[in-house]
Amino acid sequence: MSECSEYKYLHNSDVKNSNEFKDDFFKKGLSLYEVMRVVESKPIFLEDHLMRLQKSAKKVEQFIWLDYSELVEKIKLVISTNCVVEGNIKIVFNIQENSRNFYCYFVQHKYPKKEEYAEGVHTIIYKAERSNPNAKVYDDKLRSYTNSLLENPDVYEVILMDGHDNIREGSRSNLFFIEGNTLVTAPDDEVLNGVVRKKIIEICKRIGIPVLKEEIAYNSLSKFDAAFITGTSPQVLPIKSIDMISFNVNHHLLKRLLESYRKELANYLTEF
CATH class of the missing domain: 3.20.10.10 (D-amino Acid Aminotransferase, subunit A, domain 2)
Structure with missing residues (x-):
């Protein structure tokens, strides 16, 4: 089963169908990521997650090439495109020798009963x-x-x-x-x-x-x-x-x- 749930995901600036998503995207290179909970179609504690992402990048001597406003726009786009009210959304910066790719998509979640x-x-x-x-x-x-x-x-x-x-x-x-x-x-x-x-x-x-x-x-x-x-x-x-x-x-x-x-x-x- 693919990690990507819902029916659309974002690759860089392109919205794509989830059947095109492959978990192997992250098997190569370095992948920095954050998973946020979406409640009432809002990513909660978004600022804290993006701040931690910046710290993670600094720890491994890399950088995040999208600024805060760009990231917020992309996250909101994926939420609205999939019409999700509650779920977990993931952002990934995959860094390889000759390429850099950004992904944003919903992942399977298991909330406590x-x-x-x-x-x-x-x-x-x-x-x-x-x-x-x-x-x-x-x-x-x-x-x-x-x-x-x-x-x-x-x-x-x-x-x-x-x-x-x-x-x-x-x-x-x-x-x-x-x-x-x-x-x-x-x-x-x-x-x-x-x-x-x-x-x-x-x-x-x-x-x-x-x-x-x-x-x-x-x-x-x-x-x-x-x-x-x-x-x-x-x-x-x-x-x-x-x-x-x-x-x-x-x-x-x-x-x-x-x-x-x-x-x-x-x-x-x-x-x-």
């Missing part, structure tokens, strides 16, 4: 590291293997653990733990700094919740009261278990953060 937000999800550990965790660069090998693990219907996310047995992030999400009234997450330089992760940290600063950014050893997981992932599709999603370790999905701080994030999103949609 209502009961998963209420009951939490099961996750498993996989020992792997991103070669450049701060840059959102397409990694076909890592994505293919974690996708195979996610084919298990009982597993919602794969948690990545480094060579020193420290927990970093999910294969497509960021990870937070709660100990008492404190939030704990991996250091910024060890993870892909997701947009929802950024929003949660901003919310914590605003309402006075301490956030520790430190190494999280696998053998220390049982000391935490609660855990959750953040990301484009899950947004803020409680974890009920990592491997055989269970967490409290009804922790008061987790519920407060989930409610605060939903208010943040509602405010953004009103002002967009």
Whole structure:
């Protein structure tokens, strides 16, 4: 199945039929990308995503050849052409030795069910590291293997653990733990700094919740009261278990953060 969903995608400035799209477009060269959630036909936290894209390009000594207004115009074009109200939209800058190509298209998504937000999800550990965790660069090998693990219907996310047995992030999400009234997450330089992760940290600063950014050893997981992932599709999603370790999905701080994030999103949609 092609990664491209809906019936139209954008290649540079040309709108094309999705049956012309090939996942092999990104097998060659370097591909910088962002995936944004579309709600009410609006790309949410668009400015933050495009800022992170610029940072990713700088990390790998490349540049984004479209400016902010051009990117916004192209994203809105793909949304309106496909008449999408809700979904995930992806932008890719593919850089090869003799060519540079821009793609914008909708991708398949899997949003958590209502009961998963209420009951939490099961996750498993996989020992792997991103070669450049701060840059959102397409990694076909890592994505293919974690996708195979996610084919298990009982597993919602794969948690990545480094060579020193420290927990970093999910294969497509960021990870937070709660100990008492404190939030704990991996250091910024060890993870892909997701947009929802950024929003949660901003919310914590605003309402006075301490956030520790430190190494999280696998053998220390049982000391935490609660855990959750953040990301484009899950947004803020409680974890009920990592491997055989269970967490409290009804922790008061987790519920407060989930409610605060939903208010943040509602405010953004009103002002967009």
